[in-house]
Amino acid sequence: MVVKSELEKFGLHPGTVTLGEAEIPSELSPQQKLELNERLQELGFELIDDRKTRLIEGVKTSIVELIHSTGDLPKITFSEYLSDKFHQDYSALSKLFSEVQGMTLEQYVITQKIERVKELLVYDELSLSQISLQLNYSSVSHLSKQFKKVTGLTPTHFKQVREKKRIPLDKI
Structure with missing residues (x-):
């Protein structure tokens, strides 16, 4: 708007x-x-x-929309999804993305997935197993390891820290 x-x-x-x-x-x-x-x-x-930057912004927007949409991610890999959507070879997209963004496409996807995990943990409506399934992680363990690598916290500790910072409405 x-x-x-x-x-x-x-x-x-x-x-x-x-x-x-x-x-x-x-x-x-x-x-x-x-x-x-x-x-x-x-x-x-x-x-x-410019064309290259527009393409990269389109890739970023597509990843964000896909990861942050409600419901489960499709059972297709991000490389297949992006290649199909942009009608380009994934390796070419990945190389261009790295040149323009200074991070790999895989790192960007992981960052977005972890942001989605944080969001879902804060909502506290799904278990870690359900979040893992929704975001196509191979296991809860894989999600937890990736989460800790990116944030420095385990998902459980992240949730506890967030809860300590929250003030219940009746206490405000």
């Missing part, structure tokens, strides 16, 4: 605005691009104009 509002303030009427993407029916002048980019950066966004 923020991006759409800003585009409209610039006299641009976007066709569609979705996570990570806005479709503008007309070409922007270099001055318009500069001004729009400055305004978007003030709001924590950026204007992406």
Whole structure:
């Protein structure tokens, strides 16, 4: 909504605005691009104009949407999913991603999965076994090891720390 509002303030009427993407029916002048980019950066966004960066942003958005969607992840590997979605060889996507982002595609996926695990642990609606199944981990042990490697905490300790910081509503 923020991006759409800003585009409209610039006299641009976007066709569609979705996570990570806005479709503008007309070409922007270099001055318009500069001004729009400055305004978007003030709001924590950026204007992406080259093909490689757009592709990488599309890959990142697809991973985030897939991992953070409700329900179980599909039983397809991320490499197959991304290759099919972007009609490119996974190794080429992976190499480009590493060059642009400074981290591997696998590291990005793991980071997003761990963020989703944290979210689900905080909600406290699913057991660790259920979270493990939902996010296609081979076992609870694998999830726990990966979680500890990324966060420095076990999932159980993370949950305990979060609960200690929470103040029940009746105590506020």
